[in-house]
Amino acid sequence: MNQIKLVTAALDALMVEFENRIDRSINAQVHALKTRLQSVPEVLELVPSYRCLLVYYNPLKHSEQQLKQVILTALEQPLESSDEAAEIATIEVCYDPSVALDSELIGAQTGLNTEQLAALHSGLDYWVYTLGFAPGFAYLGDLPQALQLPRLATPRAKVPALSVAIANQQTAVYPHSSPGGWLIIGRAVALPQLRAGQRVRFVAVSLADYQARVERP
Amino acid sequence: MTSVARVIKAGFHTSMQDFGRFGQLAMGITRGGPVDERAFLWANRLLDNSYNAAQLEITMSECRLEFSAPVQLCVTGAATEIRINNVTQPSWQVVSVGPGDQLEIPAQQQRLRSYVAIRGGFLANSCEGSVATVRRDSRGGLHGDGRLIADGDLLQAAVFNDQLPARRPHRELLAELLSKPSLPLRLGIIPSGQFQQFSSAAQQLMVEQTMQVSSAYDRMGLRVIAQQAIPWQGEQLISEPLAVGSIQIPADGQPIIMLNDRQTLGGYPKIATLSWLARCQIAQAGAGTPINFYWQELAEAQAQWRQVAQFFHLPRSG
The missing domain is CATH 2.40.100.10 (Cyclophilin-like)
Structure with a gap:
């Protein structure tokens, strides 16, 4: 978890950066975090890539700091990194x-x-x-x-x-x-x-x- | 829904746009929508439309429509004046026309994009909740397949029985919206993406030189000419999601500003993202326009956008 970074991407978006490799288990964590954040009301839209997840929010309602907190909370439980269960x-x-x-x-x-x-x-x-x-x-x-x-x-x-x-x-x-x-x-x-x-x-x-x-x- | 106008002359790049196609980025589907959001939102506001009502975005060339029903319309953006039946009238105000009347938006030399809005908005079948035209994604527009507006197209809209007043923005604001921008354009940018991994020399080079808009621009993005290239010493990036307004630095050090039709993933490092106002300014900047970036705090850029969102009743940003 200590390798995950949160970086400003736009005035309404934060990038969650995982370990810098193309790797199935890292990518599985990106998607696991996406699934976890999907139902969170502070999150508007999620865009996953290989090792990143872009999180859009509404600056009318929430600050970047609040979003960081939401993401860090979602990261408190370990993320599933196995692809076995995937459809x-x-x-x-x-x-x-x-x-x-x-x-x-x-x-x-x-x-x-x-x-x-x-x-x-x-x-x-x-x-x-x-x-x-x-x-x-x-x-x-x-x-x-x-x-x-x-x-x-x-x-x-x-x-x-x-x-x-x-x-x-x-x-x-x-x-x-x-x-x-x-x-x-x-x-x-x-x-x-x-x-x-x-x-x-x-x-x-x-x-x-x-x-x-x-x-x- | 009824046909209210026929396109006599479409111009070389005229497209139907609502505020954009949202929520589909994870499927590789980009946003689209008006490049100059300020001009677009003003036209809808003056007509009492929803912020999202569909308009025509006209790029530089002349465009002519002939109406077949009584409608109220508003032209904003690059065009400082319009012609109705060959009589010149100011833009940025609500105008009433009737069957047989012709509207002409003259060709623009200096600024790029004009918007034609109609009361209630133009109507078309939506794809994924939006009529925004994105050619690359084969989505939106009159036919739902990403086609541009063509000569002879029939435009549909609702017809209203009552009349709106011929309103316009108040005088000082209108003067500001119509005035030629002072050059170089000053564009606010917030540090974003790989900013921290760029050298401090690179960060300074972004703001300590006057750059120029190149002739390579479209709705996906535009290239900027920097006399002193912005160096990137980091490694190659694994492709990652790309936000509208972000500035990519490819290997040649010449910045690329991503606009509404950007690809959803990009592999170049990003040093900054334009503020909302800077995006509206660059939307009108033709080849050769000198620009100076300046660093802005995220909090300041967000405060500016919050005012805009409240004024135009925007539920979310681009």
Whole structure:
């Protein structure tokens, strides 16, 4: 707890800063504090990220000092840092090269074929660290070491909607078509509304299944 | 709800804005809303509207509307005068128009953003409780998909049977609102974010030089040119939530001020956040405007905002 700092972020917001690392257990504490503060009347809005929680309040009603006290009180009980209890969202993904626009590039850099890439990417549960960049864009981690590759040198002007992409230790599903520099490893059948602090499991589907599902959802 | 006006000429960047889309930041959805809150809130107040009633935000270029119903409207912001059927009238006051009347907001050279408010506010289907247009998020506006106002669009509003008086702010205040700001603009900032981790030299450089607004500005943010770059010796940041008005310092040391359509997370260190008044001032500052920041206490900036909030009946800040 002694590593947590409270810093002014705006005239109506305080930043709660946890330990300065990208780490599931630290991020789980961020979300645990968010859950704890959600029902507190002094708090207007909460924005979690990897290791920070932005807390908005109303300066008409409360001072920064009062908000600090509210947060410190919420921090008195230890925060749950385990992700075991988190709800799991399942996302079906087609890893076929016809929709995995960078499968060739990823294959060349990792030495793995399509089946191996699919098995590796869908072989473990991910954690939703935070949402941002675009509405509904969830940053998931951590990727297996073998899939940790840098972004494209030149971002794509248009990444197709529902593309499943990887970059460094993270993976994500583009909710809408947008520019983007992550490597595209597959295409999701559909994207449920993800929330930070959830777990995500990818399930590989064949191209035939994908086409059937997309045509008749 | 009825169609009260047709857009004859939209201009290059005209959008519908209410006070903003709140409560969705955790989903990656930004606020939107008027960049010059003062001008926006004045227009709604003069028309007896809710603070949140939707208006058009016009950026620099000429905009023309033709009315098809009797309505009362108010133009504030950059435009110091408007034309109704080619007759010049002062802005910042309640004006009555009827079917066939044309309103023209002339192109602006010096200041950026004008607001057209109508009694009761423009009506459109809301997304997550707001009609604020955010193109990047594909939300808000007439069609609910983030599109800007276009030529030929039909604007909807309620029609009233009674008339409001042709009121305006009292004379001294109006003179102040209409006067050219003295330059350099003096902008109050409060220390925030990574302020403590910046060197004292960097903290001083923020206020001891005159900077300039660059030509890189939009509703997301604007870049400022600092002759002496603001140094950051700390490590790279893990992306964290970003507040409207915060000032990021990227590796080149040239400050970026975040505005209403900012991304919800950012990875650059932040040294300060603009006061409410400073945000309204910078909202009107075009490329080349000289600016001087000055450090302000949080308590002072909050006291200033509390007065504003009470005057305009704001439930919360941006």
